[in-house]
Amino acid sequence: MPKPPAKTARRKKPPRLSPAEQARIAEIFHRFESLESDPRTELEYKDAYTLVVAVALSAQATDVSVNKATAKLFEVADTPEAMLALGEHGLKPFISSIGLFNTKAKNVIAMARILVEQYGGRVPLDRAALQALPGVGRKTASVVLNELRVEPAIAVDTHVFRVSHRLGLSTGKTPDAVELELMGKIPEPLLTRAHHWLILHGRYTCIARRPKCEECPVADLCPSRHLFIGR
Structure with missing residues (x-):
């Protein structure tokens, strides 16, 4: 049976964020950018x-x-x-x-x-x-x-899902809901790289059981840090 037509990538109408929240989100990703300007998948490929x-x-x-x-x-x-x-x-x-x-x-x-x-x-x-x-x-x-830089897309895996919630970037309960929120909140010029930044942050710093808040470059911008610091 053929698959149903794929949904086209969407950029959700940006939610009404306060100027302070817009600045916080932009700063999070600019800090990620300062650490790795051109993040790529860790999977090895030729084409x-x-x-x-x-x-x-x-x-x-x-x-x-x-x-x-x-x-x-x-x-x-x-x-x-x-x-x-x-x-x-x-x-x-x-x-x-x-x-x-x-x-x-x-x-x-x-x-x-x-x-x-x-x-x-x-x-x-x-x-x-x-x-x-x-x-x-x-x-x-x-x-x-x-x-491949064809489309600014965010694939929500377990790392992206976890980090997005901890950083207060999303409250979505499903990967699709998280994707839509992220696509609407992250500054457009950073969207092509945001996927990898979130994955790498979740894989190496904001790990599941015991996030490394003491090493986190955005700890001061994270609303969840009080849950883990001092544990």
């Missing part, structure tokens, strides 16, 4: 195709585990044609260390077949077409489009 495969494989898996698997995989299959020739049976040994590898192998091969048959072996960098590929949902498409 749009290897990026979309790596992101699809990373669902419920760490970037480290995916990079270990794709380092060998992309040596033998770094194009849709080569992946299709490898086949599902041939692909599985390369990604067997990654969670849900059976389903992912099926999707990667199905994706390769569509890219070869319908797109001449090229990855369509249109959100609707990208999200229609097997194994590619809204979050995966957002990561790809944002990483």
